[in-house]
Amino acid sequence: MIGAVELSKRYAKGLEFYDQGLLIDSLAEFEAVLSSAKQGSPEAKLAAFYLGEVHARLAEESIQRGAREHAEQHLREAISRNPKFPDLHYQLAQIIADAGAIREAMTELEAGLKLNPDYAKAMLMLGILSYQIGEYAAAARHITRAAEIEPRYATSTYNDAMSAHNKGEHRKALALLSELSLTNVDDISFHFGIGKKRYRSGDYRGAAEAFEQALSVNSSYPDIRNWYGLALMGCGENEKAFEQFQAALEINPNYVGAVINAGVACEMMGLKDDAESFYRRSLQLDPDNLEARERLAHGEWLN
Structure with missing residues (x-):
């Protein structure tokens, strides 16, 4: 068991490593704090928060390296620490959707939207995934809602996609929606x-x-x-x-x-x-x- 003074030092060291980008070292310090701090104490809550943050950053690094399996592992660990972070659910949905787990990805997006109903980027992705599996009516509702929440989605590409949808040109609509998803609005x-x-x-x-x-x-x-x-x-x-x-x-x-x-x-x-x-x-x-x-x-x- 780590004493109170040592606990504080290790927490501070974890923050120092985190700020320096030494994520593995930071992970070790926060894990040590979490394992020794009293459950529910401020130290334990902060250590858990930063453990989630470290795993989220490690996931980003893994994605940049193309190591998607590692990214998924880190994101799941981050969510276990900080389950009320909508963006973590969104990022995990991206990873598992690319792996073909569309339904599971939709479940993650729904979890994120339950936490933040106005998360336009997640709403748009939910619409696109719904479109991919042929749930066109639900998809159109999600996509329309995304454009209502975030007006910057209401572009000519969006209009063309919805026009194609209304004409039953689903393949064309999906291609345009995939292009629309590249719009950077909620980063x-x-x-x-x-x-x-x-x-x-x-x-x-x-x-x-x-x-x-x-x-x-x-x-x-x-x-x-x-x-x-x-x-x-x-x-x-x-x-x-x-x-x-x-x-x-x-x-x-x-x-x-x-x-x-x-x-x-x-x-x-x-x-x-x-x-x-x-x-x-x-x-x-x-x-x-x-x-x-x-x-x-x-x-x-x-x-």
Whole structure:
């Protein structure tokens, strides 16, 4: 059994390896934490979360190498750790559909859509797979819904595909739908990148919308919630911003940036005592944090 101090060190080491892209090393550290931490404790929950993330990233690497069997194994392990991540179900559906397991892939997509009914990319894929097995009426409903959720699917290719469908030209429709599926609309990193770019240009409302889109795919990324909170503060919505910082800290209580930003949001709302508490908490996590010290000094709280 690992002691509390060693547990914290191994968790920190796992994060360090994760950030450096040393995924196998990171996997070993988080597995050690999970096996020793008390079940249901914050340490166990965080270790499980990051184990899922590591397996998801290993799956991506496996896909890039063409090692689809390994990718499937990692995705199934990721889902076992984080079953409420719609994008993991979508990625697994892609892998097993390519292997010919259409019905199983559809089941994974339905699981993802149960978690996020507005997951347009999953809805479109469900429609295409339904089309492949001849369930044309259901397929048309799914595809139409996908275009309603995500207007960027409503292209000329979409119109041509639906026209072919209505004429009973199913082979042509399927080919056009496969082309439509290449449209990049729901990629987390895409929306996250757009959000950061808009934020840095001062378009806080546009940034908030982009971060919302990223979170609609996977709501459990603390860094996206932190950026979303910053954008909301830029819009003057400090209470909503604070909720996002709190949500980030529920996922990762040691996220220093979110702790400081929660303090800033409190300060903006006139909650000086709460702001001080967050700044001091950030110094407990990172004693050398200059921003926290400066904010405490500015508020004449620093002893």
